[in-house]
Amino acid sequence: MRPAISMQGTRFRHSILLRFSEIVYQKILTPIEKLIQRFSFNEILYTLTRLKKEISNQSRVLSIDMAPHRLKLPLRAALAAFVAFAAFGAQAAHAGDAKHLLRPLVESSARRLAIGDQVALSKWDSGTSVEDPARESVVIANAVTEGQRSNLAADDVTRFFKAQIEANKLVQYELLARWRRAGYAPPHTPVDLKGTIRPELDRLQTEMIAELAAADAVFDSKECAKDVARAVGHYAFEHQFDPADLPVLALDRAMAGFCRVY
Incomplete structure (x- = not known):
């Protein structure tokens, strides 16, 4: 039975990581890319506000207790890194926009x-x-x-x-x-x-x-x-x-x- 449990746990972890990757791409990387291309500071601030709310929601959804292995995805830390990147991009965009x-x-x-x-x-x-x-x-x-x-x-x-x-x-x-x-x-x-x-x-x-x-x-x-x-x-x-x-x-x-x- 242990190999079956191990395979099931592996598939479950894999599905969670795929979902996490989709969220990162759809909710963070794609908006940042569009913001940098459009180079509008006001739009950057508006979108970052929406991202903060989305990050909070997704952190609650995906910080899953994967019993019996008790494995949790460190989503807040990972998403915080992307938020820092987004903030840096916003500052750079603002400087360029103002100039x-x-x-x-x-x-x-x-x-x-x-x-x-x-x-x-x-x-x-x-x-x-x-x-x-x-x-x-x-x-x-x-x-x-x-x-x-x-x-x-x-x-x-x-x-x-x-x-x-x-x-x-x-x-x-x-x-x-x-x-x-x-x-x-x-x-x-x-x-x-x-x-x-x-x-x-x-x-x-x-x-x-x-x-x-x-x-x-x-x-x-x-x-x-x-x-x-x-x-x-x-x-x-x-x-x-x-x-x-x-x-x-x-x-x-x-x-x-x-x-x-x-």
Whole structure:
């Protein structure tokens, strides 16, 4: 009788292991593969929540007392390893997702800051102040109106473009101080602030509103500030800037208004 019992126990163990393999493939590996392919952080979080519930259910079902051998499958330990893998995949996907979403916004912010050079030259020629509260209010009001058409909250748009304005003023203050110490500004043709520069800023603002809306999933992320800092760092590396260079310092300031908590 013992060989028959042994064969029966072997078949039973084999069937349980097959079932376990199916669960691992269907409930864990396949969803992870799809998540990585689609690269959507929100979908990853949603699916991981479902996986946690499924793991809890399957652990109760398959942690079977295989009498008379008292052999139990260590499902919780095995599934925990897969959950750790899934969490790692989620973090990697989030980092890639945030980088992809923030990159256009960082590049547009850099372009906006580059226009600050021309604004500074205009202020040098005219002798007018860097501070222009009336113009700043118009810029922010227009941005909020545009943002509403893209379903962006007024607070998010206001915070972001206030930071953009402050960063642009940082560039202007630094350049003007540099030229005053030297006693002259770089050779340049007259800058038409109202006819050329402001319309260019307005066109760029429309692009940035669309990019801000596309990246709104990152607003509330716990990693938002780190993601923004990394995105600026990546831009600096690609364009061979030193982190202490004015363009990078100003870009950090400009993007500091992106996150709801920075």
